[in-house]
Structure formats: C-alpha cells, structure tokens
Amino acid sequence: MRRSRRSQTLVYGIVILWVLVSLAPVVWMLLQSIKPSAQVFAIPPAWLFTPSLQNYRDLFSTSSGTQFGHYLMVSLTVTISTVLLTIIVSVPASYALTFMRVRRPNFWLILILLASMLPPVVLLVPLFQLWNDLHLLDNPIALILTYTAMNIPFTVWLVRGFMAQVPRELRESALVDGAGDGRILLRVMLPVVRSGIAAAAIFTVISAWNELLFAVLLTTDNRTAPAGIVATLISDRGINWGKLYAAATMVAIPIILFTIAVQRHVVRGFTFGAVKG
Numbered sequence: 001m002r003r004s005r006r007s008q009t010l011v012y013g014i015v016i017l018w019v020l021v022s023l024a025p026v027v028w029m030l031l032q033s034i035k036p037s038a039q040v041f042a043i044p045p046a047w048l049f050t051p052s053l054q055n056y057r058d059l060f061s062t063s064s065g066t067q068f069g070h071y072l073m074v075s076l077t078v079t080i081s082t083v084l085l086t087i088i089v090s091v092p093a094s095y096a097l098t099f100m101r102v103r104r105p106n107f108w109l110i111l112i113l114l115a116s117m118l119p120p121v122v123l124l125v126p127l128f129q130l131w132n133d134l135h136l137l138d139n140p141i142a143l144i145l146t147y148t149a150m151n152i153p154f155t156v157w158l159v160r161g162f163m164a165q166v167p168r169e170l171r172e173s174a175l176v177d178g179a180g181d182g183r184i185l186l187r188v189m190l191p192v193v194r195s196g197i198a199a200a201a202i203f204t205v206i207s208a209w210n211e212l213l214f215a216v217l218l219t220t221d222n223r224t225a226p227a228g229i230v231a232t233l234i235s236d237r238g239i240n241w242g243k244l245y246a247a248a249t250m251v252a253i254p255i256i257l258f259t260i261a262v263q264r265h266v267v268r269g270f271t272f273g274a275v276k277g
Contacts, residue, residue, distance in 0.1 A: 024096060026252065031246035040241045055246035068247060071228035075251075076141050078224060082147040082208040083201050089148070089154035090198060095185050097156070098163040099171050109157070116153035120213060128217060138220045146218070147208045155200045162196030164190065202262055209255055225251045 027236065032040055033055055039046040097105050126136075127146060136142040174184045190197070190254050217228035225232060229251070233244045 010205050015173050016187075026256075029245055029252070030249055033240070033242070035251045037240075037242040040245070048052070055242040056250075059243050059246045059250070066228065066232045066247075068225070068228060068232075068250070071223050071225045072250065074140055074219075074222050075224040075226075078143045078147065079205055080138075081144045082151065083204045085144065085148040086151045086204050087197060087201060090152050090200070091190070092177075092185060093152075093156050094159040094163050095181070096190060097169065098166075100181065110223055112153045117156065120150065121164040124213070124217060127214070127242070131218060137218060140222055140223050141217050143215060143224065148212050149212060151204045151207055155204060156204075159193065159196055160198045162193040166192055198262065201225050202259070205258060206255060219223075 004248070028156040032051065035046065035049055036052050039049055084175060096102055097108060102108065127142075131137050131139075131142040131146075170188060170192070171184055174188050178186070209224075210226060211224070212226045212230065215224040216230060219227060225247070229244065229247045233240050233247060
C-alpha cells in the first residue's frame with residue numbers, strides 16, 4: 001500500500017514538473033510582452049514591474065508598419081481554407097481506400113505514407129516556380145493549395161485508420177437498403193468517425209497556422225502571422241524584442257485556446273476502437 005502511494009506520488013511529481021517545464025517558456029513570453037521595452041533585457045531580470053500594453057498597441061498601430069492585424073487575418077483565412085479542403089479531399093479518399101474495390105490498396109497507402117515523409121524543403125524550388133508561372137506568388141491561394149497538398153497524405157492515412165475500425169457490415173446493410181456510397185459516407189460513416197476527422201482537423205490547423213518556411217518564400221505583402229513576425233520585427237538593424245514577444249503571444253494564444261477547446265475530441269479520436277462497444 002505504501003509502495004503504491006509512493007509510486008503515485010512520484011508519478012504526480014514527475015507530471016507536475018513536466019507541466020511546469022512546459023509552461024515556463026509560455027509564461028516567460030507573456031511576462032516579457034507586458035514589460036516596458038527598457039526592462040525586457042534588464043540584468044538582473046525585473047520580476048516586479050508595472051505591466052504595460054504598449055507593445056501590443058505598437059504592434060497593431062497603423063503607423064508601426066507591421067500590418068500585424070492583416071497578417072492575422074491572412075493566417076485565419078489560410079488555416080480555415082486549408083482545413084476545409086484537406087477534409088473534403090481526404091475523407092472520401094479514405095473511404096474509397098477502406099471500403100471500395102481499389103486495385104492494390106496497400107500500394108496506394110505506402111505511396112501516401114512516403115509522400116507524407118518527403119522533406120518540405122525538397123519542394124521549395126518547384127513550388128516557387130509553379131506559383132510564379134501561375135502568377136499566384138504573394139497570394140493566399142498558393143499557401144492554401146500548398147498546405148492542403150502537404151496535409152492530405154497524413155490526413156488520409158489517419159482517417160483511413162479510423163474507418164478500418166468500422167465493421168464492413170454497416171456499409172453492406174446500407175447498400176442493401178439502397179443507399180449509394182455518397183450517401184453512406186455522409187449519413188453513416190461521418191457520424192461514426194467524426195472524432196477521427198476532428199483529430200485530423202486539429203493537426204491540420206496546427207500545421208497550417210504555425211508553418212513558416214513556405215509562407216516566407218511565397219509571400220511578401222500577404223504574409224501569415226509567423227512570416228510577418230520574421231519579416232518585420234527581425235532585421236539586420238536589430239530585433240524589437242518587446243513587439244516580438246507581443247506578436248509571439250498573439251500567434252500562440254489562438255492555438256492554445258483552440259487546443260484546449262477541442263482536446264476531448266483528440267482523446268476520443270485516439271481511443272476510438274480501443275474499447276469494444
């Protein structure tokens with residue numbers, strides 16, 4: 001009994017320590033963002049200070065030249081569009097690979113898996129030339145299509161794994177009742193694997209919102225928020241640390257709130273099929 005309590009105490013201690021270590025950079029970033037600029041790099045650190053929102057006011061000021069509000073709107077547009085397109089393409093593909101007669105389904109799954117393992121840097125030059133030829137550089141459409149193509153392989157692989165847990169008799173019963181594959185997908189499969197689709201959507205949101213490499217390469221004025229931070233707050237003349245911390249906080253907060261709001265879908269998605277119903 002004592003060993004059990006000691007083990008439980010040790011586990012709780014490790015978890016608490018891990019949480020504190022994980023949250024420390026976030027708390028530090030938030031504190032630095034509300035410090036006066038002169039105290040950001042004060043040595044020793046100024047633990048007692050008068051909080052100020054001046055960095056945030058400067059960040060969104062039209063005279064600051066950062067256009068950070070515009071960058072946030074571009075990020076929001078690109079992320080939502082990427083998630084919708086990825087799900088619209090990936091879910092029917094997952095259904096087809098799972099239930100329909102596709103020649104060599106394992107070959108296609110391996111091909112999809114290999115595509116998801118391809119380093120993004122390999123695609124930099126080809127994609128730049130492609131969007132340049134199509135006159136889509138500095139256009140959110142280029143980012144949306146790029147991010148969608150990057151996320152489809154993983155999403156198909158993930159959603160297909162959830163659909164493979166669904167009994168085939170469910171589809172066969174619907175076919176006997178006269179339903180077509182389109183209706184089966186919308187009316188039968190989507191409600192059953194919605195947690196898996198939600199989990200895939202969450203990963204797509206995080207991937208599209210945080211992506212930096214292609215956003216820097218493919219855009220100049222219509223940047224996403226991470227690319228806007230790099231382009232406007234970091235230069236050879238120096239780094240505006242106060243505004244940088246404020247911008248990083250503004251980029252992190254939506255993802256943190258979104259993850260907290262949908263965490264139950266992640267847990268439910270990854271436990272799908274683990275318990276027999």
